[in-house]
Structures are given as structure tokens and as C-alpha cells.
Amino acid sequence: MTMARPSDTKARIQEVARELFLRQGVTNTSLRQISERLGITKPALYYHFDSREALLRSVIQPLTDDLEAFAAARRPGPPEDLLADYFDLAWQHRDVLMMIVADLSILSELDLVGRMLSWRETLVTLLIGPTAPQRARIHATVAVGGLSDCIVEYAQLPAEDVKKAAVEAALAALHAGS
Structure with missing residues (x-):
């Protein structure tokens, strides 16, 4: 019998937590449910995550890390490229x-x-x-927010179908503010 490496167990805990958090909601998911689903004890779960908040943070961390990196690395460029790249990043998460x-x-x-x-x-x-008028800022906020909303609302559809329509709509909102 081979023993699972701690990182394998940690990844399994995160995977099951993500699945249960998504299906039942975060507040309705207990560490007990996660440990039972994995067939491990609560103390074994606590070995990897000292609290529900730490587990939740670890599930969300890849998204926040990617958003930080994206925001830090991007430079102004064609809006369609920025929106398409942002869509791809958000779709992954x-x-x-x-x-x-x-x-x-x-x-x-x-x-x-x-x-x-x-x-x-x-x-x-x-x-x-940085100096765009308020009207343009509002339209750009709608463009980014609407694109993000499409990712959540149409997550079950093929990515390319959603991306094409969402980026087109975001560009239309953006250009309506010009």
C-alpha cells in the first residue's frame, strides 16, 4: 500500500471542498462533511488546514494570485485583447x-x-x-462586470461561444461610452 503524499491529500481536500462549496454553498459546508467525503478524520484535515477559513482561502488563492499577476503585468493595449485575455483568466476560475x-x-x-x-x-x-470621463468609466465598469457575469451565468456552455458573445457585448458597452 502506498501512502499519499501530504500534497496529494491537501489537493484532494481542496478539490472536495471546492466541489461541496460550489454545490452546497460555503456556509452550508462543514469540515466534518469534507472529511467524511474524503474518508479521513477531522484531525487529519486540520493537519493540512487549521481552519475552515484557511481551507476556503486556499481554494480561492489561485484566482486571487492570477488576478494580481494579470493586473500587475498588463499594459494598455487593444481593448479586445485585454477583454479576451481577462475572459480566459476568469473562465479558468x-x-x-x-x-x-x-x-x-x-x-x-x-x-x-x-x-x-x-x-x-x-x-x-x-x-x-486614467483620465477618462466618468461616463466612459461607467461604461468600462459595465463592460468588465458584464463579462464577468457571463462567465458565471453561462459556465455550462462551451467557452468559445460564451467568450465571443461576452467580449462583443463588453466592447459594445465600452464603445457606447465613447
Whole structure:
């Protein structure tokens, strides 16, 4: 019998937690349910994550890391490229986005509200520049927000179908503010 490496167990815990958080909601999922589903004891789960918040944070961390990197690395360029690339990034994390939208208290619980707003502001500024008038900023905010909403709302559809329509709609909202 081969023993699972701690990283394998940790990854399995995160996978099951993500699945249960998405299906039942974060607040309705207990560490007991996660440990039972995995066939491990609660103390074994606590060996890897010292709290439900630590587990939740670890499930969301890849999204926040990718958003941080995306916002830091991007430079102004064609809006269609920025929106398409943002779509691709968000689509990779659609299950986590769906989990957050289903329970917005997660943002407060993990102190992410300010960071999420900052990332959105960075995307808006990249799309229209730092001195754009308020009307253009509002349209750019709708473009980014609407694109994000499409990822959650149409997550079960093929990515390319959603991407094409969502990027077109985001560009239309963006250009309506010009």
C-alpha cells in the first residue's frame, strides 16, 4: 500500500471542498462533511488546514494570485485583447467565481472586497486610461462586470461561444461610452 503524499491529500481536500462549496454553498459546508467525503478524520484535515477559513482561502488563492499577476503585468493595449485575455483568466476560475457569487459574504470573510474592487479599477483604467470621463468609466465598469457575469451565468456552455458573445457585448458597452 502506498501512502499519499501530504500534497496529494491537501489537493484532494481542496478539490472536495471546492466541489461541496460550489454545490452546497460555503456556509452550508462543514469540515466534518469534507472529511467524511474524503474518508479521513477531522484531525487529519486540520493537519493540512487549521481552519475552515484557511481551507476556503486556499481554494480561492489561485484566482486571487492570477488576478494580481494579470493586473500587475498588463499594459494598455487593444481593448479586445485585454477583454479576451481577462475572459480566459476568469473562465479558468469560473467554479470559484460561481462559489463567490453564490455567497458574497466570502469576500468580506476573507477581506477581499477592496482587492476585487482594485482589480476591477485596474482593468477599467487599462481599457480607457486614467483620465477618462466618468461616463466612459461607467461604461468600462459595465463592460468588465458584464463579462464577468457571463462567465458565471453561462459556465455550462462551451467557452468559445460564451467568450465571443461576452467580449462583443463588453466592447459594445465600452464603445457606447465613447
